[in-house]
Amino acid sequence: MTQQSISNEKKIIEAIPGAFEMENGQPYLVGTKCAKCGAAFFPPRYICTYCLTDEGVQKARLGNTGTLYSYTVINVASKEFNPPYAFGFVILEPEKIRIPSVLTGFDLAQELKSGTKMQMVIEKLRNDEYGNEIVSYKFRPVL
Amino acid sequence: MRDVAVIGVGMTNFGKYLDTPIKELGRVATWDAIKDADISPKDIQIAYVGNACLGVITGQAMVLGQIILKEVGIRGIPITNVENACASGSSAFREAWMAVASGMYDVALAVGAEKLYAGDTRLSTRALAGGSEIEYEANLGLTMPGHWALRAKRFMEKYGTTREQFAKVSVKNHKNGCLNPRSQYKKECTVEEVLNSRMIADPLTILSCNPLGDGAAAAVLASKEVAAKYTTKPVWVAASALSSGSYDLDREISRNQLEEVAGKQAFEMAGLGPEDLDLAEVHDCFTIAEFMRVEGLGLVPEGEYGKWMDEGWSEIGGKLAVNPSGGLLAKGHPVGATGVAQVAEVVWHLRGEAGERQVPGAKVGLAHCSGGGVASDTPACCVHIFKN
Secondary structure, three states: OOHHHHHOOOOEEEOOOOOEEEEOOEEEEEEEEEOOOOOEEOOOOOOEOOOOEOOOEEEEEOOOEEEEEEEEEEOOOOOOOOOOEEEEEEEEEOOOOEEEEEEOOOOOOOOOOOOOEEEEEEEEEEEOOOOOEEEEEEEEEOO | OOOEEEEEEEEOOOEOOOOOOHHHHHHHHHHHHHHHHOOOHHHOOEEEEEOOOHHHHOOOOOOHHHHHHHHHOOOOOOEEEEOEOEOHHHHHHHHHHHHHHOOOOOEEEEEEEEEOOOOOHHHHHHHHHHHEOOOOHHHHOOOHHHHHHHHHHHHHHHHOOOHHHHHHHHHHHHHHHOOOOOOOOOOOOOHHHHHHOOEEEOOEEHHHEOOOOEEEEEEEEEEHHHHHHHOOOOEEEEEEEEEOOOOOOOOOOOOOHHHHHHHHHHHHHHOOOHHHOOEEEOOOOEHHHHHHHHHHOOOOOOOOHHHHHHHOOOOOOOOOEEOOOOHHHHOOOOHHHHHHHHHHHHHHHHHOOOHHHOOOOOOEEEEEEEEOEEOOEOOEEEEEEEEO
């Protein structure tokens, strides 16, 4: 190792800071819940957009499984991404809210049906311009 | 609220202008509109200038309107820069309309200008991703074509719409673009060509997506009394509506509720219905977008636009001409300019000046612009109805 590479030590950065937390090796999404109407929000909303109150709206651990709602394969992306990759909306269980996510763990040539059971995982999303590793939650089909 | 007329419109050809400064595009369109209105720049009392992407592409944010308008000798008056995703230009037009309708000003100017070509498609894509939440969806890798691909997949599943029916939107709009001298593309395409062109985000191929584009458009608005001094062919703003999304995390993404809201408000304000329209310029940023928007606005019953495409009912000369200009797909989509260019298109049709693409006897036209993707919803939808 040269001095250069040691001083340029790469960091691991969360794409959305605080989006998930780990317990016993399992990741969970972190959002908010409204005690009054039961609505869940991800990313967190600290004012319930249904009850229009901040009372009883608290940070909450959400689920890590869901079902596929719709997905596509993105072939042209912004500068920092490396297509092709699958991107979809997953309906999170048990909260029944839509989560946008890169989909992983399957061959892109394979067709996923909506309603497919999905499991959340934490993976590298991309590298930033300094070579740091950006990580995020993703969902993979439970096949 | 006072009656407001459009008394002059102008527009550059849409296209690729890598070496042309944006102030030149803006100047050409603005001067065209001023000449068309036969008014002096000193009689313009207030101006609104729409742009969406230049801040990211070249860093030119904040004062674009002042930079453009100094080129035509407009100075000293209030100038506001308007940014509202793809609805930036139509939102600028709406502000100008409000300024005159409210009685505060008698003559207002709306301009839209944009340069999306950057010599680097990925930089342009990055700028366009600003239409979604950068710290959320865009940061996870969701692009604007991605947003629409997700809606398209859902739409196909729900209504049984085929890829061929989506492709027919591109075929129709490219055909119309051939009749429009200001169109970026003047080349017809076939369903097979649309389906076999490069895949951007499944099911959207490159011919299912609007191209990058540069250009500008402008419109001069005046109160009824003032309009009478300048023109014998005023085109009246019968309605203006602007809505935003609901962002509910459980809503159905194959429908855009904000279009239902803005469409209903606009028709109510105009005292007209969809059956009164002769043409509609609808924000066809993607083939699926024309489907969701004509249905969302209530121009076509839910789930029936596929049949409309098969029957050719939205072609010029059909039941309702949709995007006779060529739309975003063929005429092009310099984002901030689009809303004002749509106004110009409707005005030309209502004056009978639309040349080969003229909708015969057009009396009522609608212009619709929606933009962005936030929390899997659309954040801005602007609808104007015009009559002569």
